[in-house]
Amino acid sequence: MHIELTRDQTFIDCLSEKLTTNQPMADWHEFQRTYNMAQALLVPESHTLKVSEQIKHVNFLPHQLETAQTVLDDMNGRAILADEVGLGKTIEAGLILKEYILRGLVKKALIIVPASLVNQWASELHEKFFIRTTIARKKPIWSNEDIMITSIDLAKREPHRQEILAQHYDLLLIDEAHKLKNHQTKNYQFVQALSKKYCLLLTATPIQNKLTDVFNLVTLLRPGLLGNQRTFLKTFDRGSKELDAELKRLVQKVMVRNLRSETSLDWTKRHVQTVPISFTEQEYQFYHDLEQSCLQDFNTTKTLYLREFCSSREALYTSLIKEQSNQSKQLVQQLEGLPHHAKALKLVELIKTINEKCIVFTEYRATQVYLQWLLKEHGISSVPFRGGFKRGKKDWMKQLFKDHAQVLIATEAGGEGINLQFCHHLINYDLPWNPMRVEQRIGRIHRYGQQQDVHIYNFAIEQTIEDHVLKLLYQKIHLFERIIGQLDHILAKLDVDSIEDEINTIIGGSRSIGEIKIKMNNLAAVIDYMQQDQEEISEHDNRESS
Amino acid sequence: MTIENLHDFLIEYFTANHCTVAEDEDGLNIQLTAEMDERLLNRPFYWQYVKKLNQQGQPMHLKVTTDYLKASRERSYIYFGTEYFRKISEDVLAKGKYTKLYQNINVQQQTPLYPWLVANIKITLQGKTKQEVIKSIGLNLINGTMVDKAQQWLADEQWQTTIPDYCYLITPLISFKHGFLRIEQYLLDQLQNQQHEWAELSYQALEEECRLLDYFFEHDSEQDQEQYEKERANIKAIYQPSILLTVINGGVFYLR
Structure with missing residues (x-):
């Protein structure tokens, strides 16, 4: 065993120099003060956090401190932080970063976050941990700054890419790391090639769909822990219970995942309710026509059209006009004759009854614009929120919503990272078909710091695909109550890539509504069955371990 | 931790650095000196211009508190872990690094004073964990006697920066350089004998x-x-x- 030794080579020479040239030196008090200061800055024994001794103005939650401790002691600073949305991953990451800084183990760090969250990260690290960061803007000098916050799009662009790759980082932090699940993407390869000592990957959705996603994330942290690509799939893609347990054990070496249900916090409740809506006769007629039309052979496109029409006329219109067929022209004409969308009118009514701040989520930008206009017609103030907004504009919109407007209308991209605890009504104007995205939406308001119960309203138009999907996802498999991680696992086992694709396949491959319903019921039944099975296993595990 | 009361520490620190410190119920109000302003506040351009123009410069009045709830836009929060504290700690560490001191004694006849080399050395053991400890070693530069916990031992005496009356200094037999190497070797021997x-x-x-x-x-x-x-x-x-x-x-x- 080899232990490197570094001695202090300069001290005695400096002292001798000062003694021979009779330079003024410290008096006793200064000398004693220096000694005391050095004692105060000393790295404590392991199993204690310096940061909790030195940061007193923030009340850290028990699970956050435990997570930081685990990452430091057991994972040696290379970990996936995978708490459910709203449990404070940013705080955990901040704790770890600050602890390393206080211990003198990290000086230079790179923090890669979605562009929309750059400001939020900087202010949170500063306010809670007094960590000074530099935001990479026009001409960042990567070699100069100790702690830099950047978006991946900026970082991977030349000339930045080359410069960043030439640096040695003591710590690399990546938020929304599930975007790195594919090892063939430029982003993944860039992160892999970075020279980094410690590495934190943050994601609320670590195992989105596939087994290989897990492999890729873990491999970024500890190459070889799960073997290599080929041996990994050979070993673990069998789906036996022993192998699953083995995989879980390995993954737990690099991943911390706190669930709401496990934290001892007093969470406010979620009240979920479905708001059924009927189209007018005229609208149903159009929906039916749209369903029957053979616009394109692409079945998924057709599904898309149907979904769009369930959202707003405007959403469908923007898609239809791109198609140059006679049939589409005819549909557009019909579309123009339709009255205000039944769902939108329902929204106005609901917002008026709620009479408090609400967030409305929609999948379509055209719907967003339409809704804003319609709300204004009814004297309701609203602000839009989109992923494409510049950083400053996002912060501004959030502030406008907080201080002046009743409603925030957000499209999907606005779903990540913004914290809106001051609001406790959320309306899913149209539902994403990916369960994770629903969870991320809700996480905007149902997170730590929310004082009141939150109300979630799911809109669905009866007798449409929307209705079928809602029933499948949210009633049959009780998505809102169950742990999402389990669902992912089940999907992986079923060899289903994503629920969204699966539903599209079902709808595309079916000739009648009846067929769609039957197939969806079958899917729901299988998932439900496996979920119960899973719960039994985990109960069994718990009993064994206790 | 050896700075037990940060508030009192700050009073002592600023006073020792020639700042006027006034206490009120919200915290400390400090009139900085030019040197401390330059060191602690982040305004290099101001001081650069002042110097260029050969002016005196107007050091700032600083309001601080160690109580987070009393901090405001005007009153900065100082606690371990803040940027202010980091700057103060750097300043403290630099200012008390080297010393030459004489025991404060009151004698009427010629008295010899013996030279001791004292070093406070931080030992860092770093691997997947990191531990630190400070060893304080004193070495008699005449006869080679070595004492552990020298800092505590020294703290029992009074010290001054000039030679007291009637005292004379004994010239070291062991050079400073050699003395230091002995101290270092002593620590390395100790490390050698430990289980790691x-x-x-x-x-x-x-x-x-x-x-x-x-x-x-x-x-x-x-x-x-x-x-x-x-x-x-x-x-x-x-x-x-x-x-x-x-x-x-x-x-x-x-x-x-």
């Missing part, structure tokens, strides 16, 4: 990680050698056990 479980555990972890890495790259020809070297360096940065000696401060003490 931390290092063994780190080393095991290092080898284990390298094995995984080898396995990963052996079976994966797509990955290139450069990447392998990089990952290896990353692993080594985390796990390689090392010992680091850093002198916190030290100097020569003349005592009876």
Whole structure:
């Protein structure tokens, strides 16, 4: 065993120099003060956090401190932080970063976050941990700054890419790391090639769909822990219970995942309710026509059209006009004759009854614009929120919503990272078909710091695909109550890539509504069955371990 | 932690640095000197211009508190972990690094004072864990006697920066340089005789990680050698056990 030794080579020479040239030196008090200061800055024994001794103005939650401790002691600073949305991953990451800084183990760090969250990260690290960061803007000098916050799009662009790759980082932090699940993407390869000592990957959705996603994330942290690509799939893609347990054990070496249900916090409740809506006769007629039309052979496109029409006329219109067929022209004409969308009118009514701040989520930008206009017609103030907004504009919109407007209308991209605890009504104007995205939406308001119960309203138009999907996802498999991680696992086992694709396949491959319903019921039944099975296993595990 | 009361520490620190400090119920109100302004506040341009124009400069009045709830836009929060504290700590560490002091004694006849070299040395044991300890060693530069916990021992006496009346200094027989090497050797011998479980555990972890890495790259020809070297360096940065000696401060003490 080899232990490197570094001695202090300069001290005695400096002292001798000062003694021979009779330079003024410290008096006793200064000398004693220096000694005391050095004692105060000393790295404590392991199993204690310096940061909790030195940061007193923030009340850290028990699970956050435990997570930081685990990452430091057991994972040696290379970990996936995978708490459910709203449990404070940013705080955990901040704790770890600050602890390393206080211990003198990290000086230079790179923090890669979605562009929309750059400001939020900087202010949170500063306010809670007094960590000074530099935001990479026009001409960042990567070699100069100790702690830099950047978006991946900026970082991977030349000339930045080359410069960043030439640096040695003591710590690399990546938020929304599930975007790195594919090892063939430029982003993944860039992160892999970075020279980094410690590495934190943050994601609320670590195992989105596939087994290989897990492999890729873990491999970024500890190459070889799960073997290599080929041996990994050979070993673990069998789906036996022993192998699953083995995989879980390995993954737990690099991943911390706190669930709401496990934290001892007093969470406010979620009240979920479905708001059924009927189209007018005229609208149903159009929906039916749209369903029957053979616009394109692409079945998924057709599904898309149907979904769009369930959202707003405007959403469908923007898609239809791109198609140059006679049939589409005819549909557009019909579309123009339709009255205000039944769902939108329902929204106005609901917002008026709620009479408090609400967030409305929609999948379509055209719907967003339409809704804003319609709300204004009814004297309701609203602000839009989109992923494409510049950083400053996002912060501004959030502030406008907080201080002046009743409603925030957000499209999907606005779903990540913004914290809106001051609001406790959320309306899913149209539902994403990916369960994770629903969870991320809700996480905007149902997170730590929310004082009141939150109300979630799911809109669905009866007798449409929307209705079928809602029933499948949210009633049959009780998505809102169950742990999402389990669902992912089940999907992986079923060899289903994503629920969204699966539903599209079902709808595309079916000739009648009846067929769609039957197939969806079958899917729901299988998932439900496996979920119960899973719960039994985990109960069994718990009993064994206790 | 040896700074038990930060509030009192700050009063002492600023006063010792010639600032006027007034206390009120919200915290401390400090009139900085030009030197402390330049050191603690972040306004290099101001001081650059002042100097260029050969002016006096107007040092700032600083309001601080160690109570977060009393902090405001006008009153800065200072606590361990804040930027202010970091700057203060750097300043403190630098100012008390070297010393030459004489025992404060009141004698009427000629009295010899003997030279001692004292060094407070931080030992850092770093691997997958990090531990630090400060050793305070004093060495008699005449007869080679060595004492542990020298700082506490010195603290029992009074010290001054000039030679007291009627006292004369004995010239060291051991040079400063050699004295320092003896102190260092003493600490290294101590380290040599200890069990270093931390290092063994780190080393095991290092080898284990390298094995995984080898396995990963052996079976994966797509990955290139450069990447392998990089990952290896990353692993080594985390796990390689090392010992680091850093002198916190030290100097020569003349005592009876």
